[in-house]
Amino acid sequence: MNSRNIKDIRIIFMGTPEFAVASLDALVKAGCNIIAVLTAPDKPAGRGMELQQSAVKKYAVEKGLPVLQPEKLKNPEFLAQLRSLNADLQIVVAFRMLPEVVWNMPPMGTINVHGSLLPKYRGAAPINWAIINGEKETGVTTFKLKHEIDTGDILLQEKIAIRDDETAGELHDEMKEVGAALLVKTVQGLCNKTLEEKPQTSDDGPLLHASKIFTETCKIDWSKTVDELYNLIRGLSPYPAAFTFLDSKKLKIFSASKEQSTPKAAGSFETDKKTFLKFACADGYIAVKEIQLEGKKKMNVEDFLRGYRFV
Structure with missing residues (x-):
């Protein structure tokens, strides 16, 4: 199969918080064809319990991108709607776990941006745990989704040094920009057929887990x-x-x-x-x-x- 222009492939973007907005913005600025944005349903919040839109939805609406907000990802009507979009590629940044019927749908697969150098720090809070454990270095990984969470084949990685006084908030802000640039590079590589998928191995030491913060x-x-x-x-x-x-x-x-x-x-x-x-x-x-x-x-x-x- 020949290489394709990044502007020609049909992409569905999935994300919710501010961290994901940087990636979506980078894709839009790179000229990617974002045919739909999938994000969390609006939720009541604040003193008046008014419905609040996710950061990703606010950005998508501002840019005129179609928005999908399903309550359940296995809902037959939603799945039919998703299929009808005929996406070539799906991209997930800080969203929720996807059922196989969703991530396995597009022909180019579904890729994820994760805030660590996989296979280290798989899980919900990789930025927090890297600092808590005193790491001097972390990074961002783009990879293909598969059955078990954060275990798919690696596409690209970029390292980030952690300063001795750096907080999780500061690293988060740096990482969202690095991750956004790496994502665009990944999509370009997939289009150009220049990326080699690499299975995750434990050669880099113990597989530290980044469990949810309680x-x-x-x-x-x-x-x-x-x-x-x-x-x-x-x-x-x-x-x-x-x-x-x-x-x-x-x-x-x-x-x-x-x-x-x-x-x-x-x-x-x-x-x-x-x-x-x-x-x-x-x-x-x-x-x-x-x-x-x-x-x-x-x-x-x-x-x-x-x-x-x-x-």
Whole structure:
């Protein structure tokens, strides 16, 4: 089969959050023929519980792209509608798990953009876990979907260095741009027949899993080391944020610095009530910088201490 122009293949894009918008925008700017955008149904949110559109839907509507929002991906009417579009290729970026009847539909298959160097960090939260585990490097992978999640043949990868002070939010913003550019390169390669699909192997070491982040993941265990807790705070910032308790109230920590020293009892804190608040851990202290006490707004530690009365 001869190579095809990137503008000629019929593409269905599937995604929901802001992370996916960068990829969709890059495809549109590259001249790709996006025949439909599949995203999550509108959901009530906020104080007035008004229906909110996903970031991807807002972008698609703005660009005049047809939008599909099925409740169930196995619904016969939806599947018939999907088939009628005659897509050549489907692209998934931060969407939900697809049934085989969906991902196996187009002749060129379905490709996914994943925020890690697969096979490392398969799962829901690869950006968070790479930082939590103290990795110095991560990346983006484009791959073909198959039965088991995040296990399909690799198309392209690009590495990204992780700074020592980088947060999950900062890495997320960098990765969405790198991923968008890599996706366009992948689609071009598929059209030009220049890509070689490579099966995932475990040659690169243990297959670390990036499981979903739960509340228990975010609770700080002060018996751990300074480095472990510093990485945890970075890896959960700005959302959902690592937390501890201060005077029985939940305290979210968004940024901190670390001090290697001989601390007091793990979990105890020290403060001059003006400029610093630090918590003791296994081999030093975590000095908090940006925090949010239950029922209050996010603020830097100096502003917090100015108005807080310790019990």
